[in-house]
Amino acid sequence: MADFKRIDDADDLTGKTALVRVDFNVPMNDAGEVSDDTRLRSALGTVQSLSGRGAKVALLAHFGRPKGEVKPELSLRPVAAAFAKVLGAPVAFADDCVGEAASNAIASIQGGGVVLLENTRFKPGETKNNDDLADEMAKLGDIYVNDAFSAAHRAHVSTEGLARRLPAYAGRSMERELDALEKALGQPERPVLAVVGGAKVSSKIDLLKNLVSKVDALVIGGGMANTFLAARGHPVGKSLCEHDLADTCREIEANAKAAGCDIILPQDVVVAKEFAANAENRTCSIGEVADDEMILDAGPQTVGIVTIAMDAAKTLVWNGPLGAFEIEPFDKATVAAAKAAGERAKSGKLIAVAGGGDTVAALNHAGVADDFSFVSTAGGAFLEWMEGKALPGVEALKK
Template identity: 40%
Template sequence: MSQYKVLDKNSTKNKIILLRVDFNVPIDNKKIQDITRINKMREIIHSHINNNNKVVLCSHLGRPKKNKKDSLSFLPIKSEIEKALNSEIDFKDVEKIEKSKIKKSKKKIFLLENIRFYPGEETNNDEFSEKLASIADIYINEAFSCSHRSHASINGVTKYIDSYAGETVIQEINALNKIITQTQKPVACLIGGSKISTKIDLIINLLPKMDYMIIGGAMANNFFKYDNVNIGKSYFEQVNISIVKSIHQVANRCGCKIILPTDVIVSQNQITKGTLKKLNEINNDDCIFDIGNETIKIIDETLSKCKTVLWNGPFGLFENDNFSNGTEKIAKSVANYTKKNNLISVAGGGDTFTAIKKSNLISDFSYISTAGGAFLEWLEGKVLPGLKVLEK
């Protein structure tokens, strides 16, 4: 297991810290819709300030296009960030900010403009990386969710400045290691979502470590097709059926049991509540939108036997209240056994986080990651460029 360079906060004083955070928050009409990611950093930022350091916050926001940048500027939401952090912030353009001016300023917190506005960020340009490094004494990565990117503010900057893994990054790594290297068995993996192609590497890498692989969401439809189950007009990703065959083969070799839905909720549209059906009852004009009660019971019974569970991806069209029951019941089962049986529960991915939050169960899981791509790539066993450069 890799060891990472970590800063001793108590001995770090009177420094300018470039803090790579993930403030990529959802925005509507120039208002932040979910402040979670910013709130998560409040205590860490203030701990640095309390040691008489100055903090320069660096983050991206969305995926800016050349001629459509205004809606993704941090300037319109600066006041909301100030309110969340309970501090005044000085807003800065990367190309105009200088270390000498930061030192002279009475402000303690500085916020850089959306780092993806600058071409050198996504190309991991050396000159731009060096410019970023020049404004601070120390760099800390608190953005695990972005650490799968070979971008200047994640990777390139570390060549020119003393760099460290932040508290939240270490927390995330420790939580994921409980799934990968320090697993308490039996262990189950709940994999949902719509596209099997985005999860194939994850599933194949996790199968040897799992006792149960529980598959749901539209991704399960690919498994149904493999088993010659009529899925009607349900969505399924057009991929080579051999993908499903290879998953079954690896599972058989590893002794991992694959659990698929045995009943489902179907409808001809998303407006009306669906009908509960067994798999052999699905009609040609049906669409599968959720898992049924029997499946929920099987999953609950499986989780009751486990000591560790990993969850990525919803098990139905959870954003529609007509089809959110399956995902909500799974969230409640995991939360229940986390409290009742000391189950180690780790969940991650944007939709999974949203689903658990919708069920008001965030605090009942052992660990919930807001990371998407980085979360998956770590579990796939891939090297994350933003973390590789922070190894001892």
């Protein structure tokens, strides 16, 4: 995966136009202002690198889901103003991402200048990776840079089509992501431990099947652990459980055994009779769950087992919480395990890479996101990468 072209590989960029795919799909408040500039700041490294080398930087991004229609409320115009503040320099705006409006806007800036083009998804051909649209968009630039890993699992014009028409490179944010993923599963330091949580096995079958052939130990937590426990014959009461996937769980466990991957399931659990904050609860072994109880978290014994597994590992890949971390006190296992991972990563004992929406929220809740080696905010793309799928936007950047 690491064998891709980086912007440092590009020749002289003076006066050239770089079409840069960024992730500016940012949250907005009721006043139409950007409420979180994290994604804007993540683009700074790439934009400053290119503009510092004298290139004109034309930014391509989508915003919302206009489904090929021009919707004024989904215009990127307010984002241009917000990015200008983050950049500390003017950012021009083009009312279109192709054609005269786009080419005139690019022509109006000097080398080193920045322009944001209008929402690529206003074009019906964008998500269809339409050849004509890709040809038209490619006319605007001399090189293409993809800095949006979060959209790399989509074969769209702005993520894949352009990379086949122009010299293509990974931006700074993209290369950090790809380098981190390479360390996690591509060429990792072993042993490798994966922690996978979440509500349902059905949403992560491909992920689990891929991981058991790639890692040395796999912790399964959250609601999906209930399905595995039930498949082993343990009572799960009225817990969230996909009983119809028992055979799938047994198949995954058999594959893991054949591959030499140790499956780690909860040995003790926190149960309650209702799913509510601060509900009356108790901790019990996995064989003692009553019919009217539901499993809402892993217990302290399980956290201890997971921590021991971390001590034995050199690399950790984390996706998903160990319990219903959104409500107290069923966040304890996730917080304790996350803190243990963060401490080991911070001290250099563990390479810890995490990703996925719930995962990022859980690590932030535990206050350890900054302690991990790398935390990916690219939900869908990160999950597909963990599933072992080829990402079109990344494949197009390979040497």
